Amino acid sequence: MKSFFDKHFIKIIIIFVILSPIIDLLTSLTIRYNIFSIGTITRGIFLIFCLIYYFFFYNNNKKILLFLILIFIYIILFSINNYSYTNISNCIKAFYYPILLLILLDINKKNHINFKTDYFIIIIVTYLMLIYIPNITNTGFNSYLDTKLGSTGWFYSSNEISGIISLLVVLLIYKTFNNNYNQYFKIFMYISLLILLYVSLTIGTKSIILSIGISAIFLIIIYLTSLIKRKKIIIFTSILSSILIGSIIFITYIIPNTTFYKNINIHLDYLEQDSISSIFKDGALIDHFIFSSRIKFLNDTKDIYEIDTFYNKLIGIGYEKSTKMIEMDYYDILFRHGIIGFILYNILVLSFKNIKKLKTETKCLLLSLLLSIILSLFTGHIIINPAVSTILIFIIISLINQLKELPCKQ
Numbered sequence: 010m011k012s013f014f015d016k017h018f019i020k021i022i023i024i025f026v027i028l029s030p031i032i033d034l035l036t037s038l039t040i041r042y043n044i045f046s047i048g049t050i051t052r053g054i055f056l057i058f059c060l061i062y063y064f065f066f067y068n069n070n071k072k073i074l075l076f077l078i079l080i081f082i083y084i085i086l087f088s089i090n091n092y093s094y095t096n097i098s099n100c101i102k103a104f105y106y107p108i109l110l111l112i113l114l115d116i117n118k119k120n121h122i123n124f125k126t127d128y129f130i131i132i133i134v135t136y137l138m139l140i141y142i143p144n145i146t147n148t149g150f151n152s153y154l155d156t157k158l159g160s161t162g163w164f165y166s167s168n169e170i171s172g173i174i175s176l177l178v179v180l181l182i183y184k185t186f187n188n189n190y191n192q193y194f195k196i197f198m199y200i201s202l203l204i205l206l207y208v209s210l211t212i213g214t215k216s217i218i219l220s221i222g223i224s225a226i227f228l229i230i231i232y233l234t235s236l237i238k239r240k241k242i243i244i245f246t247s248i249l250s251s252i253l254i255g256s257i258i259f260i261t262y263i264i265p266n267t268t269f270y271k272n273i274n275i276h277l278d279y280l281e282q283d284s285i286s287s288i289f290k291d292g293a294l295i296d297h298f299i300f301s302s303r304i305k306f307l308n309d310t311k312d313i314y315e316i317d318t319f320y321n322k323l324i325g326i327g328y329e330k331s332t333k334m335i336e337m338d339y340y341d342i343l344f345r346h347g348i349i350g351f352i353l354y355n356i357l358v359l360s361f362k363n364i365k366k367l368k369t370e371t372k373c374l375l376l377s378l379l380l381s382i383i384l385s386l387f388t389g390h391i392i393i394n395p396a397v398s399t400i401l402i403f404i405i406i407s408l409i410n411q412l413k414e415l416p417c418k419q
Contacts, residue, residue, distance in 0.1 A: 014066045019122050022113070025055055026403055027128055029173070030135035033396055037165035041150070052395045056109060063112045070115045077111055080104060080353050083324075087346065090320070091327030099328045103342065106398035107354055110405070117406050124403045124410075126370060130184050132400070133177040134201050136170060139163055141204045144211060152213040157275055158268045159213020168336075168390040171214040172397040174205075176381055176404060178217065179224035179373045181205060186228075187369065210267035216388045218269060220380055227376055231369055300387070306335045314344045323347045336389035367412075374408040 036048030063069055084104060088097045113122065140162030143149035152159030152167035161167040185198040209217040229252065236245040264270050277285070280294055288294045296304040310331045317326050325347035328334075335341050343351045367375070381401050385391040392398050 011066045014062045018062055018116075019120060022055075022059070022122070023124055023128065026124070026399060027131055029132055029396065029400065030139055033136075033165075033170065034139055034163055037150070037163055040165050048396060052105070052399070055399075056105060056395075059109060059112050063116065067116065068119070070118075073111050073115045076353075077108060080108060083346075083349055083353055087324055087327070087350065090324050091329070093327075093329060095329055096327040100346070102395055103346065103393045104354070105395040106392050106402070109399065110402050113402055113406060114409070117409065121410065122403075122406050124407050126180055126184070126374070126407060129177050129180050129400075129404070129407075130198075133174055133181050133205075136164075136174055137201060137204045137208050140170070140208045140212065144208075157213055157272045159211065159272065160268075161212055166390075167212055167214050168216075168388070169394055169396050171212060171216045172384060172388075172390050172394065173400050174208070175216045175220035175384055176377050176391075176397070176400055178205065178220040179227065179376045179380070180370075182221075182224050182228055183369065183373045210264075210269045213268055213272055214388075215269075216384055220384075223380065224373075224376065228369075228373075231372070301336070303335055303337055303387075303389075306333050307337060307340055309333070310335055310340070310344045321347065323349050325350050334389070337387065338385040338389050338392050341389065341393060371408065371411040374404055374411065377404045378408060 032048055032051055036046055039045055039047045064074075084100055087100050091097075091100075116122065140149070140160070143162045144160050149160040149162045150164070152161045159167065161170055164170045181198075181201065185195075185202045188195070188198070190198065205217075205221070209221055233245055233249060236242075236248070273285070276298055277283070277288075280288070280297060282288055282294065285298075288298045293305075296302055310326075310333075313331050314322065314326055317330070325345045328345055331344075335344070339351075342354050346354065378401075381391050381404070390397060391401065
């Protein structure tokens with residue numbers, strides 16, 4: 010058994026992550042037809058598989074082993090204090106990320122997990138195609154239950170899928186313009202980029218558009234800076250002018266015809282406002298329009314937390330005293346899992362020096378990590394969602410491997 014794990018473990022986990030879009034597709038279909046959530050089952054089995062290998066067949070790090078035991082003790086205490094299926098299942102989902110992260114970081118330290126950036130491209134393109142194809146064939150599902158427009162393709166959760174795509178956007182843009190692919194595959198990459206743009210404007214969520222904007226600005230600055238260093242001023246001026254003109258045309262003629270823009274108008278009508286500028290005159294309107302009432306939910310949950318017992322402040326109030334999630338991951342962890350849960354959860358602190366000396370692909374992975382922090386704070390559904398956090402874990406592993414410049418081996 011040990012020889013099987015040693016020989017095949019890394020290959021199995023890589024294949025599992027690459028199959029994430031298919032798992033989420035099957036999850037959507039099983040949930041919509043009231044069968045079961047295949048995603049919950051498969052990701053649960055995946056976590057158990059990793060735990061079995063780490064605890065029984067791997068020469069594990071004693072400090073990480075101790076930390077994992079502390080997390081499991083916390084989960085038991087939380088479950089006893091907040092005994093219900095909803096609380097226990099949400100607790101396990103929330104702590105899926107730190108448990109799997111600790112295990113795979115330790116394994117990667119000794120047995121290099123060579124998760125290539127090209128694998129991320131396979132993942133994001135598959136997600137995009139499984140949104141684009143149903144949209145153009147009118148077989149996709151709506152992103153929202155209310156009056157807002159948008160389609161999430163054949164997937165179930167627009168927030169979850171948007172989170173995954175948002176983390177991988179910068180890698181897709183970078184790989185499209187900086188690769189050694191053959192001519193036909195380059196055309197495929199350009200088409201994928203256009204599909205990304207289409208999906209970002211039709212899915213209805215803000216996170217993908219935010220990530221595209223940040224990623225595009227980031228890569229443009231890197232490219233224009235390189236032109237200045239090489240003293241190619243004419244090319245620099247031509248490209249900068251083209252970008253500005255293209256941006257004006259895009260904002261003026263394309264954006265107004267998108268689902269994203271129509272949702273803005275629907276939201277303004279709902280709030281009985283004539284323009285976006287009028288929103289910024291009232292804090293409650295800003296919260297509703299920009300943050301989808303997350304600040305209100307934050308304050309409501311904080312009020313419940315503050316009047317609860319000292320023990321619950323340490324362990325957490327759970328998921329039933331305040332059923333509406335804040336959808337700001339760090340605050341959800343703090344209030345629902347208390348001070349102890351919050352401290353145990355935030356286990357990873359990465360320090361990066363000499364960032365200017367990093368190759369652009371590594372900088373892209375760094376930006377993906379930064380985007381995960383931003384999106385976790387403002388839109389949620391990142392670190393407390395197993396589907397998204399699994400992708401994030403492999404982004405972190407790929408980043409660490411590139412920073413250490415480990416030799417590639419499978």
